[in-house]
Amino acid sequence: MAFAWASVGLLVATAALAAVVLARHLCAAGLDVSQVTRAEILDAVLPQVKAMLLGTFLAFVIYTEGARRKVSLLAYGAVVMVFTTDMSWSKKKLPDPDALLSVGKRSKKRIIFIRHGESKWNQAFNKSKLPHKFFMSTMTAFVNEMLVLPIFDSVLFDSPLNSEGYSQARILARVIETYSHPNAKERMAREAHPALEQDMAALRGEPGSPSAIVVSSNLRRAAQTAVVALRSRLSGRFSYRTGLGAPEQVKVLPCLQEVSRNVDTLALAPPFGEISLPGIEEHIPEETCVDLGNVLDVSDSAGNKPIFGTGLQRLEKFCTWAAERDEDMIITAGHSLWFRHFFRTFLPRTLSEELAIQAKDLKMKNGGAVGFDLEFGQTQDGRTIFRIDPASISVVHGGFDVKKKKKGALNKIKGALQKLTSGGGSGRPKEKAS
Known part of the structure; x- marks a missing residue:
């Protein structure tokens, strides 16, 4: 609840700051609102709004224990992804x-x-390989990750069960x-x-x-x-x-x-x-x-x-x-x-x-x-x-996921058949129908 009120307060303060900056810009230029273009408004307001949002984010990181732990875990995760040797062992050298x-x-x-x-995590990254579904699921995961930033919970790190x-x-x-x-x-x-x-x-x-x-x-x-x-x-x-x-x-x-x-x-x-x-x-x-x-x-x-x-x-x-x-x-x-x-x-x-x-x-x-x-x-x-x-x-x-193996084999067979029917295996282009 405290985080919800803090979010509302942040939005109100950002809107108020934007209004003040815009009013000062108009007064300094001696202009009326109707005489200002959208691009000029954005040029005047965005730098201050960005600075305020950045400051608010840094305040969360500095003063919220959950956010501090999440940022440190993010840094650790980046190091692990680059330098880990978790999968580095020779299977061939193992004794029978x-x-x-x-x-x-x-x-x-x-x-x-x-x-x-x-x-x-499975839902976001492994559920579907269709581009539009993959994009939506990953974006949903990242948005949910941002929503739990201050409370040291996570959708991606130590990913919990979904429904x-x-x-x-x-x-x-x-x-x-x-x-x-x-x-x-x-x-x-x-x-x-x-x-x-x-x-x-x-x-x-x-x-x-x-x-x-x-x-x-x-x-x-x-x-x-x-x-x-x-x-x-x-x-x-x-x-x-x-x-x-x-x-x-x-x-x-x-x-x-x-x-x-x-x-x-x-x-x-x-x-x-x-x-x-x-x-x-x-x-x-x-x-x-x-x-x-x-x-x-x-x-x-x-x-x-x-x-x-x-x-x-x-x-x-x-x-x-x-x-x-x-x-x-x-x-x-x-x-x-x-x-x-x-x-x-x-x-x-x-x-x-x-x-x-x-x-x-x-x-x-x-x-x-x-x-x-x-x-x-x-x-x-x-x-x-x-x-x-x-x-x-x-x-x-349950057992083992045999369906995925069969699906992969079927896709290979379909691909081979498509090559044959399109002339890919004949070494020469198909003759056009007369």
Whole structure:
């Protein structure tokens, strides 16, 4: 409200200044308003108006904490975009994870990846490639970014879920909540993916299910998705929990931060600071007892990824962290590029399983969930090797974005056909019809 009144006051003051400057200009020249052209009015008024608006902007930056933090983050984001080494590692030099098969003693951990729902950044830059739609969506994003300048919120930095993203998280929540255990006939049909039962039981937090911990990236869209999609587990709805024990939390791990140079992958929250979840109250039913003020555990949230680190370091750090945990399963809310890099790094080089091939080539769908076994063991020289078992990959919901791959292939085929029909492949121009 204070910002709204400040905006109104600024407009009134700017209009008053313009009127005073114009009146003084007319008096000095001994002219009447009807004798002055529009260009002369603009020449007289615009310099003062620009100076006033610039001064007001600088005042916001100097005296408003949110604006100061936003400007400093903008500068940091520019440095990251230019100098980051986040994607700079050689995939070809990585060892083949199948080297683990020669290790006698191996352990494994079940991992479930949950990709965040659609974000406001996705809506602005990834939704449509049509020029007019892309222009409108990006302009809308930039205008919304300016509107939240004084309050240290953002549409572009640490981009939160949009309405579609929240809808995708709610759909995953309903899939988990309404899942019914199969009868004998259904159980026989599902023998190809026996892990699905355990995955669903863990996502629901049922008694007797594998022990699990829920973790999330330090970016808001991942945490929002985790809390909404796993609201039943976090509230203890299916665990029949009694007593006054501490409610389950989502543990925030900065090693899950997205692999990219874009500013939407920079966290707004300071190290070990509270992570805001804008708009989440509307998507948690009243009967679901989730303490939104205490649902995130930020004790390990040490801040943004380093400028000169690499995504590979964070992938390996997560593997090491997961291997050291006592839980049987790690439920992980994160990002498409991070997940794809993970699959490309720890899946064997030679694959025959269709889901494993998709995992290497494609992004997970927004709001999708995929489970797999992460195997690990130590070689004789003390190195720890991690490997994803290709046969263990199963789709809990959504899976991989196969449609985009098919669309790309169809476009290539159409282009080739157009070249052939237009004579592009014949080496000579088409003869004109007589």
